[in-house]
Amino acid sequence: MFIFNGLKTFSKGGIHPEENKLSADQPIQILPLPGSVSIPISQHIGTPAVPVVERGEQVKTGQVIAKTGGFVSANIHASISGKIAKISDEMDSSGYRRMAIMIRADKEEQWLDGIDNSGKLITGIPYSRDEILQKILNGGIVGMGGATFPSHIKLNIPKGKKADVLIINGVECEPYLTADHRLMIEKPEELIVGIRILMIALGVDKAILGIENNKPDAIEKISSLAGKEKGIQVVPLKVQYPQGGEKQLIKALIDREVPSGKLPIDVGTVVHNVGTTYAVYEAVLKNKPLIERIVTVTGKSVKNPGNFLTRIGSPVNALIEAAGGLPENTGKVISGGPMMGKALNDLDIPVTKGTSGILILDEKEAHRKASKVCIRCTKCVQVCPMGLEPFYLQNMTMRGNFDEIEANRILDCIECGSCSYICPSNRELLDYIRLGKSTVTNLIRERQRV
Amino acid sequence: METKLLTVSHSPHIHQVQSIPRIMYDVVIALLPALIFSVYVFGLGALMVTLAAVLSSLFFEYVIAKYIIKRKPDILDGSAIITGILLAFNVPSNLPIWIVVIGSFVAIGIGKMSFGGLGNNPFNPALVGRVFLLISFPVQMTTWPVPFQDRMSFADTVTGATPLSIIKEGIKNGESMTSLMKQIPSYTEFLIGSQAGSLGEISAFLLILGFLYLVYRKVITWHIPVTIIATMFIFSGILWLGNPEQNMDPIFHILTGGAMLGAIYMATDYVTSPMSIRGMYIYSVGIGVITILIRVFGAYPEGVSFAILILNAFVPLINKYVKPISFGEKVKNG
Numbered sequence A: 001m002f003i004f005n006g007l008k009t010f011s012k013g014g015i016h017p018e019e020n021k022l023s024a025d026q027p028i029q030i031l032p033l034p035g036s037v038s039i040p041i042s043q044h045i046g047t048p049a050v051p052v053v054e055r056g057e058q059v060k061t062g063q064v065i066a067k068t069g070g071f072v073s074a075n076i077h078a079s080i081s082g083k084i085a086k087i088s089d090e091m092d093s094s095g096y097r098r099m100a101i102m103i104r105a106d107k108e109e110q111w112l113d114g115i116d117n118s119g120k121l122i123t124g125i126p127y128s129r130d131e132i133l134q135k136i137l138n139g140g141i142v143g144m145g146g147a148t149f150p151s152h153i154k155l156n157i158p159k160g161k162k163a164d165v166l167i168i169n170g171v172e173c174e175p176y177l178t179a180d181h182r183l184m185i186e187k188p189e190e191l192i193v194g195i196r197i198l199m200i201a202l203g204v205d206k207a208i209l210g211i212e213n214n215k216p217d218a219i220e221k222i223s224s225l226a227g228k229e230k231g232i233q234v235v236p237l238k239v240q241y242p243q244g245g246e247k248q249l250i251k252a253l254i255d256r257e258v259p260s261g262k263l264p265i266d267v268g269t270v271v272h273n274v275g276t277t278y279a280v281y282e283a284v285l286k287n288k289p290l291i292e293r294i295v296t297v298t299g300k301s302v303k304n305p306g307n308f309l310t311r312i313g314s315p316v317n318a319l320i321e322a323a324g325g326l327p328e329n330t331g332k333v334i335s336g337g338p339m340m341g342k343a344l345n346d347l348d349i350p351v352t353k354g355t356s357g358i359l360i361l362d363e364k365e366a367h368r369k370a371s372k373v374c375i376r377c378t379k380c381v382q383v384c385p386m387g388l389e390p391f392y393l394q395n396m397t398m399r400g401n402f403d404e405i406e407a408n409r410i411l412d413c414i415e416c417g418s419c420s421y422i423c424p425s426n427r428e429l430l431d432y433i434r435l436g437k438s439t440v441t442n443l444i445r446e447r448q449r450v
Numbered sequence B: 001m002e003t004k005l006l007t008v009s010h011s012p013h014i015h016q017v018q019s020i021p022r023i024m025y026d027v028v029i030a031l032l033p034a035l036i037f038s039v040y041v042f043g044l045g046a047l048m049v050t051l052a053a054v055l056s057s058l059f060f061e062y063v064i065a066k067y068i069i070k071r072k073p074d075i076l077d078g079s080a081i082i083t084g085i086l087l088a089f090n091v092p093s094n095l096p097i098w099i100v101v102i103g104s105f106v107a108i109g110i111g112k113m114s115f116g117g118l119g120n121n122p123f124n125p126a127l128v129g130r131v132f133l134l135i136s137f138p139v140q141m142t143t144w145p146v147p148f149q150d151r152m153s154f155a156d157t158v159t160g161a162t163p164l165s166i167i168k169e170g171i172k173n174g175e176s177m178t179s180l181m182k183q184i185p186s187y188t189e190f191l192i193g194s195q196a197g198s199l200g201e202i203s204a205f206l207l208i209l210g211f212l213y214l215v216y217r218k219v220i221t222w223h224i225p226v227t228i229i230a231t232m233f234i235f236s237g238i239l240w241l242g243n244p245e246q247n248m249d250p251i252f253h254i255l256t257g258g259a260m261l262g263a264i265y266m267a268t269d270y271v272t273s274p275m276s277i278r279g280m281y282i283y284s285v286g287i288g289v290i291t292i293l294i295r296v297f298g299a300y301p302e303g304v305s306f307a308i309l310i311l312n313a314f315v316p317l318i319n320k321y322v323k324p325i326s327f328g329e330k331v332k333n334g
Ligand code: SF4
Pocket: A373, A374, A375, A376, A377, A378, A379, A380, A381, A390, A391, A422, A423, A424, A425, A426, A427, A429
């Protein structure tokens, strides 16, 4: 790999799609409070939360409305104050109906006592490690980069393992998305405090924040603040997708490779996204649970692309209206970025903790080109950041040779989409690989049961 | 709000611009300078042979797809055009047209379509055509027009031997290397391209120019061509150091006899080369070594085509046993 400017990046595979960061210069705006919100009880990886409110009950902003439903789970809070209108199965971004709690707004918003919703910066951290973990658990914090893994579990290090460095993900490698970028520019002080909180929680004295080089303003701002802190280092990275993948980011920043089937903690680190770090700051020092997040609304056809501070449970429609309305020629609406996001078939679905952006593509951009034969150009192999052979995994999945794809480490695939993106024959590589992965996962489960 | 039908499909939702036709036409563009130069050196014959090869390749591709395989012909994807040009590049510029057409038929019909068309052929189609012609029409295929002679005529042109065959014959007849060197053009002339030889192989410089273009356009990577040329250079260099009176020096080997043409344009054919970088190294070293072995010890003065075809045959095996290094495989965690 040629490195011209000496910047760090991961070494295997990767692509560089058009960045299209249309909303990078748009300050974060507050989306007006919606008339009602619909809050799914499953916004995280793991067991859904269990509702603790009843229909007709009055709730305040920040009040717990559903409690963790198991070990891997997260609390859910009321994102507005009002009356519980219904608890029913509703469509969410997965395309399935799942339980959601609907709150109809009060005339005047009422916050739960003890929540500090002022913009005042707090820097002192008077809490122990356990207190911090408890506050993160209470606040319902999950990974906000898209993975939505409950944060308190990630910070709870299994016996016998040890972290020596905390990694903060400020990469935002998905094209179009700018929510993390804006956060780093507008809330750098809070982020630094958030990083310090996470360092205490992990028991490490070193943290590295990785930011791609296409955000020079964010790098500059945070670097100047981090310079005054002990143990926090900001590292600019060469722009390359999927650098925001945990394994790729760890490789790029500290040159360690997480082995197949293992977790970052196995190489002594834990990765948190900047959005999560900010939420941790608010939960720990301001007592404010995760009830809102920044969502980028963007697309070449969008009138006013922007970044909106949005209450969880607001309808996607409201965001699109705020950005100038749904363009006439819209072909596809995506929750998330263009590489890993989900296409929506319904615009009434709610924003959740993992919604990093809403991307609108026009009719022309929306359609895939027809797929042709594999010309064995090796491009998919070259770009795969996990060192897999996507063309082969597709072939073997099509033939039903599941032993072969398992042996060829199909489960290592991080579903980054680089292979499908690059294929000159427009092969549906990732679609088949997903199918292969889920089949292999089921087969392994079967095997373990026997 | 009125309901709107939205497209729902899986990620990724964006796709890069490079398509099969764009790749293929980039290869054509890369080959153009060498073609134009060849017309300049060898005259009209070069143009006619190339046109005949391209048109007949397109024709056979279309007819076989439509009437024999019975599937929608996709002749404009550019792959048949490339096979045609590469076939022409590998034959003398005064080859009778009917032989060129037979070559196209074998290349497309047997080399490519009989295996199911683009993506399925184990051997480089143009080389299949070329080797078939070499075996079937040995005289016509080794009668080389001399550069800058009779550029407007086609058939009765002045012919001469290629540098490789001059050397090979000379050594067999016991001539000394010093006297043989006087019979061949200088290395600068090799680089520019005034030597007898196949239509498209003569100008190493222009072929390398095309290589740089292909790498810049991300059509191919440097691995295969550079490894082949380096292997040829090192291996022939060892032989030369061992016995400079019997063996030509390494620079001669890489500048003549289709080394560049083969390494850059034939060995890199997507379908018939390995899928992993490590596999590419093995394949390329194999081609380099076998080329020199044939040139030095074999019956033919020229070895690249055979070497590539031989290694093509090993590609499935290489692909099976040589996998890319996967993430986390070589763990060196501090
Ligand atoms: S990128 Fe597409 S055409 Fe190329 S090898 Fe992979 S699947 Fe085949």
